[in-house]
Amino acid sequence: MLNVFTLANGRLFQEEIESADALADVQPVWVDLENPTAEEKGWIASRFGLVIPDDIVDDDIEESARFYEEDNGELHIRSDFLVDEDAGPDRKGARNVRVAFILRDNVLFSVHVIDLPVFRLLRMRARRIPALIEDAKDVLLKLYDADAEYSADSLEGIYDALEKVSTRVLQKEVTDADAAEILAAIARQEDLNGRIRRNVMDTRRALSFMMRSRLLNAEQFEESRQILRDIDSLDSHTAFLFDKINFLMDATVGFININQNRIIKIFSVASVALLPPTLIASIYGMNFRAMPELDWSLGYPFALALMLASVVTPFWYFRRKGWL
Missing domain, CATH: 3.30.460.20 (CorA soluble domain-like)
Structure with a gap:
């Protein structure tokens, strides 16, 4: 043009x-x-x-x-x-x-x-x-x-x-x-x-x-x-x-x-909180000479209660510290 x-x-x-x-x-x-x-x-x-x-x-x-x-x-x-x-x-x-x-x-x-x-x-x-x-x-x-x-x-x-x-x-x-x-x-x-x-x-x-x-x-x-x-x-x-x-x-x-740290923190807290019940389950799964479920009728309920307490306690502690 x-x-x-x-x-x-x-x-x-x-x-x-x-x-x-x-x-x-x-x-x-x-x-x-x-x-x-x-x-x-x-x-x-x-x-x-x-x-x-x-x-x-x-x-x-x-x-x-x-x-x-x-x-x-x-x-x-x-x-x-x-x-x-x-x-x-x-x-x-x-x-x-x-x-x-x-x-x-x-x-x-x-x-x-x-x-x-x-x-x-x-x-x-x-x-x-x-x-x-x-x-x-x-x-x-x-x-x-x-x-x-x-x-x-x-x-x-x-x-x-x-x-x-x-x-x-x-x-x-x-x-x-x-x-x-x-x-x-x-x-x-x-x-x-x-x-x-x-x-x-x-x-x-x-x-x-x-x-x-x-x-x-x-x-x-x-x-x-x-x-x-x-x-x-x-x-x-x-x-x-x-x-x-x-x-x-x-x-x-x-x-x-x-935002990424929040996601990583959730996984970190979950892994730490679930470590004690995993340890308890591993111990109870071992081959003892006196099996808890055979020698003690409350063996399984006690193990489950102990595992639940080991989960709740870390979460309660983390929330009290303000980490959650």
Whole structure:
């Protein structure tokens, strides 16, 4: 899918391009390619002279090749954007999606495989807020700003999810089935928190590269610094959430160990309590010269009473000690 965005009175206007002729009639500030076809890449090459390689958004690209500037002034940036789909109907989970940006002749080209929430958020804001964007570099900065805000919203979602987990862990007895559900929920939030931390780190690197490239004017440079300050404020939240996740994980594992110890204690008490009657039965089963059941009519009742007393006495003692 090929979408172009033009500026009019400080507002972005979107137009979906379905032919090379339609692309030739526009003067875009932003060209967005979502999972582009070879034909659409050909339209870009013919109209702007920009060749988009097939592996431009591959994840195995070298780290050193993610931010660089060509001799002709083209600025190449590859950034990861967060997609949190765990709350949606499909529940695909959180992931980081690679996006390739090329800044050429004051036109921003973006290439990605799926539509991203950050891109939708920017399109909505640019239509509603006048004078939000003035050039292609503003588009890129606003995308990173929206990405930081989207990461903050995801962190708030983690806070809410962990609050529910804390209620289950700390306010009632946790069974093994509950513990399994809690551990699964904690693992999902830990994965999301880690992806958010990676995402903001990547955004920080991209902004730092743009600031070092000296392509930003004074206002854009200050905006980049403000975005970096917002990102720095998120680091403390991710660190706190990691600590809280570890605490809930340890507490849940502790409840699992308590449940297992209860089972082991039952078997231990039963084995100790049944050892005396087993010993008595073994003694009475030996071949004595004077058999109790032959020489003494109360031999069997006495043996059974002795065995019962040897069972009741340990249980009474264990309960008095609080071991049961």
